[in-house]
Amino acid sequence: MLELVDTKTDWIADEIAALKEAGLFNTIRTIDSPMGAWVTIDGRPRLNFCANNYLGLANHPRLREAAKRAIDTYGVGPGAVRTIAGTMSLHVELEKRLAAFKRAEACISLQSGFMANLATIPALVGKGDVIFSDELNHASIIDACRLSRAQTVRYRHNDVADLQRAIAETTEYKRRLIVTDGVFSMDGDIAPLDEICQVAEAHGIMLMVDDAHGEGVLGEGGRGIVDHFGLHGRVDIEVGTLSKAFGVVGGLVAGKQTIIDWLRQRARPFLFSSAMTVPDTAACIEAVNILADSTELVDRLWHNAGIFRKGMQEMGFNTGFSQTPIVPVMLGEAPLAQKFSRRLFEEGVFAMAIGYPTVPQGKARIRVMNSAAHSEEDIQLGLEVFGKVGRELGVI
Numbered sequence: 001m002l003e004l005v006d007t008k009t010d011w012i013a014d015e016i017a018a019l020k021e022a023g024l025f026n027t028i029r030t031i032d033s034p035m036g037a038w039v040t041i042d043g044r045p046r047l048n049f050c051a052n053n054y055l056g057l058a059n060h061p062r063l064r065e066a067a068k069r070a071i072d073t074y075g076v077g078p079g080a081v082r083t084i085a086g087t088m089s090l091h092v093e094l095e096k097r098l099a100a101f102k103r104a105e106a107c108i109s110l111q112s113g114f115m116a117n118l119a120t121i122p123a124l125v126g127k128g129d130v131i132f133s134d135e136l137n138h139a140s141i142i143d144a145c146r147l148s149r150a151q152t153v154r155y156r157h158n159d160v161a162d163l164q165r166a167i168a169e170t171t172e173y174k175r176r177l178i179v180t181d182g183v184f185s186m187d188g189d190i191a192p193l194d195e196i197c198q199v200a201e202a203h204g205i206m207l208m209v210d211d212a213h214g215e216g217v218l219g220e221g222g223r224g225i226v227d228h229f230g231l232h233g234r235v236d237i238e239v240g241t242l243s244k245a246f247g248v249v250g251g252l253v254a255g256k257q258t259i260i261d262w263l264r265q266r267a268r269p270f271l272f273s274s275a276m277t278v279p280d281t282a283a284c285i286e287a288v289n290i291l292a293d294s295t296e297l298v299d300r301l302w303h304n305a306g307i308f309r310k311g312m313q314e315m316g317f318n319t320g321f322s323q324t325p326i327v328p329v330m331l332g333e334a335p336l337a338q339k340f341s342r343r344l345f346e347e348g349v350f351a352m353a354i355g356y357p358t359v360p361q362g363k364a365r366i367r368v369m370n371s372a373a374h375s376e377e378d379i380q381l382g383l384e385v386f387g388k389v390g391r392e393l394g395v396i
């Protein structure tokens with residue numbers, strides 16, 4: 001019998017071997033506990049500096065109870081896409097609560113932050129239009145720009161003068177959109193949204209911010225970047241996620257009622273993919289309730305992040321341009337970052353190395369995510385271990 005040799009996919013094994021060689025192969029840890037300040041990995045508790053669980057809501061008793069109650073009332077799944085199977089009152093309630101919390105006219109929920117970007121950008125611009133996009137914008141914005149088929153013009157990171165140059169040089173267009181991350185997820189710096197907003201207004205260009213890492217973090221009680229800069233009603237679209245500070249999974253778009261109405265008609269992930277699940281939706285409503293009740297968790301998050309960043313800087317680590325609870329520990333080459341992360345792990349600290357393509361070549365780092373769930377002892381322990389490994393590897 002003829003033996004068939006399948007060589008079509010051999011290249012994938014070669015690519016994987018090359019990734020391993022370059023120190024860029026992702027090894028995914030398995031967690032056997034709820035998300036919290038500490039997680040159990042390989043049977044041992046590890047201090048967790050990886051999760052975007054900024055406020056410790058991922059395992060909060062009020063969210064757990066809300067999810068359980070909702071399951072008893074509504075079951076687990078939404079049935080189909082909302083335009084076909086009808087929308088559950090839970091989704092409507094979440095959207096109303098989010099709009100009120102964010103002081104926006106209206107809000108629509110999506111399945112994730114990634115989906116929210118894919119939903120929004122192609123619904124606003126298309127062929128013949130132009131998008132001005134910060135060069136460090138998140139992958140989901142980059143993919144959404146590509147999907148839209150609009151021309152994408154990148155401007156230098158957080159550089160308003162370069163944005164103005166790009167606008168001046170781009171004269172052929174039907175509609176225009178400026179899009180930026182609010183907080184940059186790998187560097188922890190904040191977009192100068194007030195200045196970008198002035199530029200957008202001066203030129204009559206639509207403005208969208210992806211506030212995934214500002215939601216529940218920036219602004220009064222975590223109301224986000226628009227609240228942080230006091231730009232209510234002036235930024236056309238705020239995209240956000242419910243998967244980070246809100247502790248669950250989901251996405252949102254907040255803005256003027258007409259824009260949200262339009263997304264309900266034209267956003268493809270809304271029209272062609274099922275809604276958030278029942279327990280997720282109910283848990284997110286409870287997260288909004290907690291945030292609306294008190295600023296305590298947000299205050300603790302910033303307190304912890306301040307102690308950690310200062311401690312790292314005092315030891316001589318390079319923490320880049322971090323202004324938020326995201327603290328990158330800049331190491332340069334990917335193999336060093338991987339080795340650093342491995343040594344931290346052996347010492348009981350879980351903090352992942354991030355390399356290309358998530359960050360540019362030669363800019364590998366450990367990204368530390370601070371959380372309100374950490375106690376001050378946790379932060380001190382983290383600093384001690386970073387110091388020990390940093391000295392051992394000659395980084396400080």
Ligand SMILES: Cc1ncc(COP(=O)(O)O)c(C=O)c1O
Pocket residue numbers: 112113114115138140181185210212213241242243244249250251
């Ligand atoms: C700026 C930004 N936008 C969108 C997302 C995607 O959010 P989600 O995990 O809810 O899909 C992320 C998550 O990493 C992000 O950092």
